Amino acid sequence: MPEGPETRRAADQLALAVVGQPLASAWFAFPELKPFEASLPGTTVTSITPHGKALLTRFDNGWTLYSHNQLYGVWQVVDAGERPDTTRSLRVALETSERAILLYSASDVAIWRDEDLVRHPFLSKLGPDVLDTSLTAAAVAKRLQQPAFAGRALSVLLLDQGFLAGMGNYLRSEVLFVAGIAPQRTPADLTVAERKRLAQALLDVPRLSYGTRGILPSTGMRAEYLTDTPEGFQFKVFDRDGLPCPQCSKRIVRKELGGRRLYLCKTCQQ
């Protein structure tokens, strides 16, 4: 599944559909979750919130559905009783009297007691959510200087969910380009001005993507959630190797760093 901005968009739409309404039915493809088909109906979904790329769906009976879509999970909002997608495998269906939210293909799904979530192996390791509105550039700049992060190459650090949750591979290329910083640099070897630029870009780029409804099919990427997308986030460098840099017109190059593809302008990112 996509990155932080797309995950938060999905959470928004799912919440609009079912939060505050009592569940009429619940269905799970996973054997260990079958008991909840009997206990969840009648409870109310109190919130659906992203934590990085994970989604937490809370019920008012003290239990929470954890899901992570990896590359392939897809959420849909449909009318109650509808199951329009026949090609993917349905994994979760939560239904109110009016609407249903359906999770297809995802394999990382579990239900936890609220009080146990702090010990969840993935959630417990996440850094602050990059799209959290209370996160400031000053706080990000400070975090960059923490010993656990300061010595690591930005190409690796920017994908580490323990640094900032919700960052991902397209955001990595875009953030480094906007900040004008080469991916091999580390936080420790940045000047004060560079660190400030990077911290600001780490907030601005994900927020712009979220605000413009994430990535669109025209970029060559999938965008399963985006049924209402007039705008869309435009890549400046990601997936654009060989094309001219929007700032200096030199060719954008593609590299492999941290095991993932990364795009940059060698002139603008020294």
Added chain:
DNA sequence: CTTTAAACCTGCTGGC
């Protein structure tokens, strides 16, 4: 400790 590589889950795309 940091970094890299491979494995894993599933779906899509492009080539034959």
Added chain:
DNA sequence: TGCCAGCAGGTTTAAA
């Protein structure tokens, strides 16, 4: 049209 290899915006695990 059908099949298959390769790739993917992610994460974990093991190895270097």
